[in-house]
Amino acid sequence: xxxxxxxxxxxxxxxxxxxxxxxxxxxxxxxxxxxxxxxxxxxxxxxxxxxxxxxxxxxxxxxxxxxxxxxxxxxxxxxxxxxxxxxxxxxxxxxxxxxxxxxxxxxxxxxxxxxxxxxxxxxxxxxxxxxxxxxxxxxxxxxxxxxxxxxxxxxxxxxxxxxxxxxxxxxxxxxxxxxxxxxxxxxxxxxxxxxxxxxxxxxxxxxxxxxxxxxxxxxxxxxxxxxxxxxxxxxxxxxxxxxxxxxxxxxx
Amino acid sequence: xxxxxxxxxxxxxxxxxxxxxxxxxxxxxxxxxxxxxxxxxxxxxxxxxxxxxxxxxxxxxxxxxxxxxxxxxxxxxxxxxxxxxxxxxxxxxxxxxxxxxxxxxxxxxxxxxxxxxxxxxxxxxxxxx
Numbered sequence: 001x002x003x004x005x006x007x008x009x010x011x012x013x014x015x016x017x018x019x020x021x022x023x024x025x026x027x028x029x030x031x032x033x034x035x036x037x038x039x040x041x042x043x044x045x046x047x048x049x050x051x052x053x054x055x056x057x058x059x060x061x062x063x064x065x066x067x068x069x070x071x072x073x074x075x076x077x078x079x080x081x082x083x084x085x086x087x088x089x090x091x092x093x094x095x096x097x098x099x100x101x102x103x104x105x106x107x108x109x110x111x112x113x114x115x116x117x118x119x120x121x122x123x124x125x126x127x128x129x130x131x132x133x134x135x136x137x138x139x140x141x142x143x144x145x146x147x148x149x150x151x152x153x154x155x156x157x158x159x160x161x162x163x164x165x166x167x168x169x170x171x172x173x174x175x176x177x178x179x180x181x182x183x184x185x186x187x188x189x190x191x192x193x194x195x196x197x198x199x200x201x202x203x204x205x206x207x208x209x210x211x212x213x214x215x216x217x218x219x220x221x222x223x224x225x226x227x228x229x230x231x232x233x234x235x236x237x238x239x240x241x242x243x244x245x246x247x248x249x250x251x252x
Numbered sequence: 253x254x255x256x257x258x259x260x261x262x263x264x265x266x267x268x269x270x271x272x273x274x275x276x277x278x279x280x281x282x283x284x285x286x287x288x289x290x291x292x293x294x295x296x297x298x299x300x301x302x303x304x305x306x307x308x309x310x311x312x313x314x315x316x317x318x319x320x321x322x323x324x325x326x327x328x329x330x331x332x333x334x335x336x337x338x339x340x341x342x343x344x345x346x347x348x349x350x351x352x353x354x355x356x357x358x359x360x361x362x363x364x365x366x367x368x369x370x371x372x373x374x375x376x377x378x379x380x381x
Binding site for chain 1: 319
């Protein structure tokens, strides 16, 4: 098994989940209604948990330092999250569409990984898939609801969808280890995942008044997987690690 | 893109001080939530919440009333679909304690006997139940 390939894959999955979880958690106390606040905060919390799960696999099986060190001590250029998760929150429509696009990719990825040749990951993926079921139920409910609601609601969702699609395609930026991961039976590969994802989100959007732009004409936003990031990641990392950096040896 | 994080952008109270005029029925309806802890168990009333429709009520109920401990299933019912007796008619039940013959205590005893028999099944292989 190619451990370098595996490490790279677990790291990008952990980083996506950590940064998405942090961004979504910024809505805690601010979401449109109390009920939605609780639901969205729980989803954010789940995502931090998924990051912890990936970093723990790296620590226990691939000789990486403990999860806190992986999450809080690396420089920005060592992060391999996609740009989609880095973008700052604007309106709730923006966060809902991002949640919809991101979590559909997540559930398909983890479902595929339940058959991974790397057994510890397959076991963790089975647990995480259950949580992600709720994430997509939540996302689909909102998208169906608002995507068939008032003109303002539909226009807002459509604008967010148009803005976020190029970034969402960046989730599937191919790794240099793509062939090794497929050959070793670790993962089905980003290409196969993107195809599944396109079919799924198209089917949901069809039930709404929203229009899915032709993705073949869209230039995906790549770079995140190779350590190139938006201007928004470093301020997020600075804030996220603020307390940790006061005393890195502290026992919690 | 500006952040909605209040530590970055403080809400301008002067500009937003104008209260929004909400029409009757513009608020979401309330739903009553019933949580079933175990498969086959009773759905127990857990509380109520606001939601735009029953699908949304279900996703909210999951995190609001079933995010801790055991849960197998959830029911949601529009509060307006719950019908109740008048509380001033509670005297209809006042004599219940006088009617012990209606109590089904016998079933509880038979439950205990069945349970006892089951738990001793393995120690007494000859016994059939």
